[in-house]
Amino acid sequence: MITVSGSNVSLQISESLPDNYKQLTWFYGPDQKIVEQEFGRPPMYFDTSFKGRVMLHSPSGVLCIFTVRKEDSSTYLLKVLKKTKNEKVWKVPLEVLDPVPKPQIKIEKTEEIENNCYLKLSCKVLDQSVNYTWYGDSGPFPKGLQNSVLEITSTKQNYSKFYTCQASNPVSSKNDTLYFTPPCTLARSSGVAWITTWLEVMVPTVLGILLI
Structure with a gap:
């Protein structure tokens, strides 16, 4: 996904989440947690640059980021832990560009x-x-x-x-x-x-x- 800085984006996967998953976590890059949610419980937002700018929609798992910045560009990871303790991972790339100034x-x-x-x-x-x-x-x-x-x-x-x-x-x-x-x-x-x-x-x- 490519978007302009200052806009709002929704990061989502192309398939439905597993039924009654145990836990889902959105990551910025490979290891920085943005938000985590146990099934049936409110999401927990981590103290990062995204705090106050993100919202997790349940039960779809869609992550909304408000007023995106250039530094938000990355490959985001959605990790879902099933009740069987098997984990599934999706990658969602995002590139944020500033508007072109007048030449x-x-x-x-x-x-x-x-x-x-x-x-x-x-x-x-x-x-x-x-x-x-x-x-x-x-x-x-x-x-x-x-x-x-x-x-x-x-x-x-x-x-x-x-x-x-x-x-x-x-x-x-x-x-x-x-x-x-x-x-x-x-x-x-x-x-x-x-x-x-x-x-x-x-x-x-x-x-x-x-x-x-």
Whole structure:
């Protein structure tokens, strides 16, 4: 299971618990007990980082974890001791990822060569294991160009008015965009576009207030 930090998750197995089991225990990793329950008795929660953030549902054995954190990532174990004293163990992997922060495209180099434009753009998110996808007018660029740095020569045949970098992980994605005019002139960024829109809305509003 993969989830985003701050969410709530339910860890469960794909089959029903044995009837009238003697004891069940949820572990974080191989040996840290989270909660233990004797059959027919209230669960006992151990003094760990999970205390106050977990709830065991009986009789299903589902473990709910609230407001998960990156450090909650692990392979959880559910151990069930039968009345016959045989023990059965299930493994439940959990990976918790932080949302991807907004990336920012940086222009490393632009060079105009015979009405063509050589571009080197970088797009990096610090301290994140993310995938990068670059888009232009006609959609995503070929797989060979999909990394944190985009190097491309723009011609009349493949000219793009904008370049968008999308940083993503399995739970979220964010993007940034630069706009160009032929052949190599930066027109605006997505941030500048937002400021322009804000001014278009706010200036008439302010003028209206001043005239009242």
